[in-house]
Amino acid sequence: MSKLSLNTSLSRNPETPVRPLARRMLAWVLLISAINAVLATSVQLYLDYRRDLADLEEHLNFVRDSHLQGLAAAAWNFDRPLVEAQLKGLVGSPWVAAAELRYGRTDEQRLAIGESLDGKEGVKAFPLEYDLGPRTVVVGQLRVLPNLALVYQRTLDRGLIVVLTQGVKAFVFSIALLWLFHWLVTRRLTRLSTLLSGFSPGTAGLLPLVTEEDRRANDELSVLAGTLEDAQTRLDAYQRQEIALREALEDEVARRTLHLDQALLEQQAIFDNSLTGIAFIRQRVILRCNASFEQMFGYGPRELTGKSTRVIFTSDKAFEQEASFFMPVLLRGGTYVGDCELLRKDGRTRWFTLQFKLLDVDDPEQGAVLTLHDITVRRDAEQALERLARLDGLTGIANRRTLDEALRVACRKASRDRSPLSVALLDVDFFKPFNDHYGHAAGDTALCSVADVLQSAMRRPYDLAARYGGEEFAILLPACEDPAPLLEQLRQAVVALAIPHGHSQASTVVSVSIGAVSVSGTDRCEPGDLLATADAMLYRAKEEGRNRVVCQLMPAEAA
């Protein structure tokens, strides 16, 4: 029974390590914090830088306002120490990197404090004007190099401080956020995931996915846990239902399989032990047959398997003829039943009733089942009975019933064709005295001998010698216009038997009297008329002394 598993391995590759949500969140928080810090710091530093520049400008203005008068006076008076003292005072300010006083046009006419100003950028120049009252005299020029390095250093220091503080702040904030995220989200998600990984619907109990904390929090994760718990309940119920159904189905399949196995066993037993020969045929080839089938034809086990059905037919013609009989019946969906003479392995033939039926009439390629019953014994018995019914029990030649049938047929043919037909009646002369004197058994023997003579004289297929009754015989000779010669031969043949008859007035041996009639060219040939006429001729033969033949050629109208 398969279990439905919620293991995450079903939905992802277990080889792939889990990327913690918190780490990704930390990366994003750090990125956003960094961008924020860079933007805020840049703005702040830029503002501070501008403010420092403004302070520098303001200080330089202050220098101009506060020192220019004193310097101009010191320069007018050529008070070098005072000028130097004042320039040193200027350079002592952190905002001024260097200062020089030019009092002439040449480079030598200057007094510099600090580094040289030549070629420097940002040098501020102030004219030194000395007020003489009525006029103002320019006594030189004050040149001041602002301390921009200080501005840059202060900006850099501030930047470093801001970066450090922002970084620490972002780090602490991220850690706190991470912990919070873990506590509020990741921890609960992990718990849900761990619980669900052990969920096995339909077999184990339901897992408590909603905790007391979820109920208190009542947040989205609580809703998720509740939803999962509902899904778990439905899935579990569905799985239990499916398991029950599957178990019922398996029971049913097992039960039916058992029945099927039993039925197959029974069918196999029937197949193996049936006295009926059974074979499965496809494309005229024996696919499988039972032992009876093989034995019926004298083959060993499985010797017929794979062979053409032709082997059990006496000839190609018989094979094709039988097929032409049963194929139309089979293709109509019917069962062909017929008697057929089939060939054994040893060359002898036997008679069978065969039944043939397609397994699936809509798909003849599936083949057919052939069942055979050996009817040879029954058929022989029937033929023996038939023979007995048609033959005389004592003499073995045709009996009166056979004679009557043959005479009817012969009369119909003679009437239809206007062909000749002769009928003769024979009577053993003085047979009562023979019986009385020699005994009934000797009489029987004599009758058999006479019958043999008559039978052996019948040469053509439709000639018939029959016992008419008692010691009387009849002979039917179709297509014979004048039977007299043959009948005379018969009479002589009986005499030639030389059966002693001491109480006959006709001869010293057993003899016969024969009356015959012959018709030709008539369309009204009646058995009764012929027999009556033959009997009349027989009577005449007796009247005339017996042991003779009296024959009448009967005109058509008289018959």
Ligand SMILES: Nc1nc2c(ncn2[C@@H]2O[C@H](COP(=O)(O)OP(=O)(O)OP(=O)(O)O)[C@@H](O)[C@H]2O)c(=O)[nH]1
């Ligand atoms: N042994 C024997 N005798 C038979 C059989 N059927 C009839 N008979 C006898 O044949 C005799 C016929 O006698 P009848 O009818 O008087 O004729 P018949 O003695 O031959 O005299 P005719 O015919 O006038 O020459 C009877 O005695 C019958 O018993 C038979 O199957 N076996």
